[in-house]
Structure formats: C-alpha cells, structure tokens
Amino acid sequence: DGGITQSPKYLFRKEGQNVTLSCEQNLNHDAMYWYRQDPGQGLRLIYYSQIVNDFQKGDIAEGYSVSREKKESFPLTVTSAQKNPTAFYLCASSIGRDEKLFFGSGTQLSVL
Amino acid sequence: GIQVEQSPPDLILQEGANSTLRCNFSDSVNNLQWFHQNPWGQLINLFYIPSGTKQNGRLSATTVATERYSLLYISSSQTTDSGVYFCAGPPNAGNNRKLIWGLGTSLAVNP
Numbered sequence: 001d002g003g004i005t006q007s008p009k010y011l012f013r014k015e016g017q018n019v020t021l022s023c024e025q026n027l028n029h030d031a032m033y034w035y036r037q038d039p040g041q042g043l044r045l046i047y048y049s050q051i052v053n054d055f056q057k058g059d060i061a062e063g064y065s066v067s068r069e070k071k072e073s074f075p076l077t078v079t080s081a082q083k084n085p086t087a088f089y090l091c092a093s094s095i096g097r098d099e100k101l102f103f104g105s106g107t108q109l110s111v112l
Numbered sequence: 113g114i115q116v117e118q119s120p121p122d123l124i125l126q127e128g129a130n131s132t133l134r135c136n137f138s139d140s141v142n143n144l145q146w147f148h149q150n151p152w153g154q155l156i157n158l159f160y161i162p163s164g165t166k167q168n169g170r171l172s173a174t175t176v177a178t179e180r181y182s183l184l185y186i187s188s189s190q191t192t193d194s195g196v197y198f199c200a201g202p203p204n205a206g207n208n209r210k211l212i213w214g215l216g217t218s219l220a221v222n223p
Binding site: 041042043044045048058059088090092097098099100101102103105106108 | 142143145147152153154155156157160198200202210211213214215216
C-alpha cells in the first residue's frame with residue numbers, strides 16, 4: 001500500500017542530544033513537508049522540500065535541520081539548539097506544490 | 113499575513129445529528145483543503161476543493177473562493193467523526209505559497 005511512514009511513534013530526547021525523526025514515502029511525490037503541532041494548536045511548518053537536494057525553511061526552522069538525498073526520504077533532526085522540542089511532529093507529502101497533502105501518522109517527541 | 117478563522121472552535125453532537133463547520137480567510141487562497149485529525153493524531157485529507165462543491169459519503173464541502181470561505185457539512189454524524197477538523201490553503205498571490213492553517217474545530221460525537 002502506498003503511504004507515508006514515520007518512525008518512531010514515540011521518541012525521548014535527553015538534554016543536549018540531537019535526535020532524528022524518519023519520514024519515508026512511496027507515493028512518488030516530489031514535495032515533502034515537516035510540521036510541528038503543539039497541544040490544542042494548529043500546524044506550523046518547519047521545513048519543506050519541493051525536489052531532491054533542495055529544501056526551504058518554514059516558519060519555525062530554528063533548532064531543526066533536514067536533508068533530502070532521496071525522493072522517498074525526508075528526515076528531520078531536532079538539534080540541541082531547539083530548547084522546547086516537546087511536540088507532535090507530522091511529515092506530509094504532495095505530488096507538487098499546492099497539491100493535495102497526505103500525512104504520516106506522526107511522532108511524539110518528549111524531553112527526559 | 114492571511115488569517116484563517118474556523119468556527120465553531122468546539123462542537124458537541126449527538127450521534128445522528130448534522131453539522132456545518134466554517135472556514136473564513138482574510139484574503140483569497142488557492143486550493144483549499146479540509147482535514148480530519150482523529151484522536152490518535154492521524155490527519156486525513158477529506159477534500160481538496162479550490163471552488164464549488166464536492167461530496168464524499170456523509171461529508172460534503174463547498175468553497176466560495178470569491179467570498180473567501182469554505183463550509184464542511186457532516187450529515188448523520190457517527191462517533192468515528194470525532195476529532196479535530198482543519199482547513200488550510202496557500203495564498204492566492206505573492207511569493208509565500210506555504211499553506212495557511214486554521215486552529216481547527218474540535219468535534220465530539222456522543223453515542
């Protein structure tokens with residue numbers, strides 16, 4: 001079945017540690033996105049990529065980094081510079097910009 | 113920037129009831145989308161609806177782009193309809209094409 005796979009489902013970060021969230025899609029979509037969701041809030045864009053080897057900052061990119069070495073994969077690293085990382089992280093993809101958006105099941109990141 | 117207002121913010125229904133959710137944009141947007149987030153966090157795209165009306169089972173959506181609003185109709189609601197409904201769309205003009213999201217309508221359907 002085609003879809004977007006995020007892993008792990010739950011992740012815990014220690015102080016000063018970098019952690020990486022995985023996002024893989026087999027929909028052959030060009031565009032991929034990372035969103036952050038805080039309790040009771042809407043979605044805020046962290047980074048997005050329209051094509052392999054290219055990505056753009058979203059509204060809250062500070063403390064995060066991404067790579068897009070393969071069309072299928074768009075991992076997100078939460079660095080130690082992100083002082084308030086506890087949130088629900090959602091990966092999404094679309095055929096192209098402004099097209100219908102599909103989401104993975106999310107990763108809940110918490111700080112130990 | 114463009115503001116998105118969703119109403120009502122919270123809604124409680126008895127199973128079988130109908131409801132209408134509204135999404136207002138402060139400026140014109142393209143390619144409006146409606147999403148449902150279930151209690152486990154999964155976001156499902158319900159409609160991709162730049163304009164006009166679409167129907168999918170008990171759900172239908174209407175977007176009036178010229179008046180900058182969209183409506184989501186839920187008929188004969190079921191407990192599985194519970195969750196948060198979001199609307200989102202990219203601005204119609206300018207270089208910033210990122211989706212603008214509403215804060216959602218939280219729906220609880222009681223048996």
